[in-house]
Amino acid sequence: MTTQQQGGEMPRTVFDKHECEALLIHCIDFRFWKALHNFVETTLGIHDYDLLSLAGGAKNFANPTEPFLFETTELNAVISKRLHHIKKIILTNHIDCGAYGGSSKFKNREEEVEFHKAELERAGKVAGEKFPHLEVIKILVSRREDDVDCLVLK
Numbered sequence: 001m002t003t004q005q006q007g008g009e010m011p012r013t014v015f016d017k018h019e020c021e022a023l024l025i026h027c028i029d030f031r032f033w034k035a036l037h038n039f040v041e042t043t044l045g046i047h048d049y050d051l052l053s054l055a056g057g058a059k060n061f062a063n064p065t066e067p068f069l070f071e072t073t074e075l076n077a078v079i080s081k082r083l084h085h086i087k088k089i090i091l092t093n094h095i096d097c098g099a100y101g102g103s104s105k106f107k108n109r110e111e112e113v114e115f116h117k118a119e120l121e122r123a124g125k126v127a128g129e130k131f132p133h134l135e136v137i138k139i140l141v142s143r144r145e146d147d148v149d150c151l152v153l154k
């Protein structure tokens, strides 16, 4: 679907656009975000998105270490919505996230995955309450062997 600008002119380049589809929130961890971007663009088909990269990703909505981290996340979502009229907010967590103490904090991968699913659920609920008109997409970035594996939660 293309975006109509006011007045009906089609944007020539990305610089002519003033809207984007989503805000993507992810952790700073270099091991995961490139594969996540690739997944969002090629699998979800979302090419234009604002980006908030903050240690812990969705943790900053679900279970913020400090109140200012929640406020920063919320403020950036407000600005993204106001300036770029986003329709979706994409919340992500990843396996072995240092902001949660890493994989060693869990008995096994299964326990860690279930924990992050619950965290994303909680973050999604918070985002849904704060931004009721936005579609919330939750993604757990995990590992399969030596590859990154992105799982969209229902």
Ligand SMILES: [Zn+2]
Binding pocket: 027, 028, 029, 055, 056, 057, 094, 096, 097, 098, 099
């Ligand atoms: Zn992390």
